[in-house]
Amino acid sequence: MKADTTASGASIAESPDPGAGTKAELRLMRSLLIGIFVLLMVFALYFARAFFMPVILAFLLALTLTPIVRFLRKHGIPDALSATLLVLFSIFFVASVGYLLSGPVIELVNNTSSIGQQLTERLAPFKRPLEKIMDVSRQLEALTETAQEPGVQKVAVASSGILPTAASNILQAGTSITIVFVLSLFLLASGTLFYEKIVQSFASLTQKKRALRVVYDVEREISHYLLTVTVINAGLGTVIGLGLWGLGMPNPLVWGAAAALLNFLPYVGALMTILLVTVIALISFDTISYALLAPAFVLLCDVVEGQFVTPTVVGRRLELNTVAIFIAIAFWSWLWGFVGALMAVPLLVVVKVFCDHFDGLSHVGNFLAAQQAIVIDDEPAENDNRSGA
Structure with missing residues (x-):
């Protein structure tokens, strides 16, 4: 009898836990639901980008200007007034920079073909070792074209007119810019309304305090980071623009603005700025050695900013x-x-x-x-x- 009891106890101990399978199925179901939600979110962001892009830009702009609104609030200036002044100043600044850069940028775009030709002529001595490789590539391309079937016809799809497409793009860009500035104005002028709504969403006082502390910390850190990085990038663009102006680089304002804007892309933006400055410097100066001073100066500024300034200021x-x-x-x-x-x-x-x-x-x-x-x-x-x- 004792042996039977021991055997039955062992069989009960060895039997699988019915709740373990249920927990595993719940975890699997939860993972599948999270994956489906992420995929749906990506599709929504892609197909509804005309809506999400200006909205997220407005939130980022509002977070960038929030420390200034908070500082002015401590000195007795209402949020609505400070938000209005900041948004108007942002519109004026963007419009002024766009107007000043429009002429040089349009000139660069129109002279793209001549810039490419001048760069090819300037780099001709370095191109000779690659001429054999280019000849082989042309021969392979010619063989590919002759190997096509003679009866195959190429079909070209006619695109819509340039003017309707340009008008549609301008209208869409204008609508998006308007949404960005108006929504950011409302977000900045709302003051503590957002925090009040969060507090009202929880029942217990402990949950309200914790939610308010988390949201305030997140908003403060993000706004401080965005404002600090924006100021650093503006300073970097100013230094690069002044340095290129001192070296005699054409359109230094364009390259300073490009450096400030592209520096929001770590590593990639600095590389793009250096490549653009190198191309223009090679066709603008007489000697290659002097032309390389401009990209070297940009590289030095990017290294100082990325390795010393930003880590020290941002943390x-x-x-x-x-x-x-x-x-x-x-x-x-x-x-x-x-x-x-x-x-x-x-x-x-x-x-x-x-x-x-x-x-x-x-x-x-x-x-x-x-x-x-x-x-x-x-x-x-x-x-x-x-x-x-």
Whole structure:
């Protein structure tokens, strides 16, 4: 009888837990639902980009200007007045810079063919070793064309007129810009309304305090980061513009503005600025050695900004993983083009700061963070060895 009881107890202990399978199925179902939600969100962002792009830009602009509104609020200026003045100043600044850059940029676009020809002539001595490779490429292309079937006809799809397309693009851009500035004005002028709505969404006082603390910390860190990076990029563009003007570079205002704008793209933006300045410098100066001074100066400014200024002012806590930065730039540039690429890193910082304030998302914030030194403590192992001895 005792043996039977032992055997039955062993069989009960060895029987699988019916709740384990249910928990595994729930985890699988949750993962599938999260994956489906992410895919649907990506499709929504892509197909509804005309709506989401200006809205997210407005939120980023509002977060950038929030520290200034908060500073003016402490000095007795109402949020509505300070928000109106800041948005009007932003519109005036963007319009003025666009007007000043429109002439040189249009001239550069119209002279693209001549710039390419001058660059080819200037680099002709370096092109001779590659002429044989180019000849082989042309021969292969000729063989490919002759190998096509004679009866195959090429079909060309006629595109719509240039003027209707340009008018539609201008109208869409104007609508998006209007949405950005008007929505950012409302967000800045709302004051503490957003915080009041968050407090009203929770029942207990503890939950209200925690939610308010998290939202305020996230908003403060993101707004401080965006404003600081914007000021740093503006300073970088000013220094580069003045330096190129001193070197005799044509249109230094264009390259200073390009450096400030493209610096929102870490690594990629600096490389693009250096390449553009190198091309224009090679066709603008007589000697190649003097022409290389301009891109060398831009490289020096980018190195000083990226290695010393930004880490010192912004801090190491918001440094991002390089792989995550490139993935974010590639994803948002595919999703929304050049504007999406400019918003990639600020949005990545928003996601990281948000994840750092929630325990369930801390692993995501850790993945987005830059690599940190891992300190391995050997004392517990040593203590174990001593105790074992």
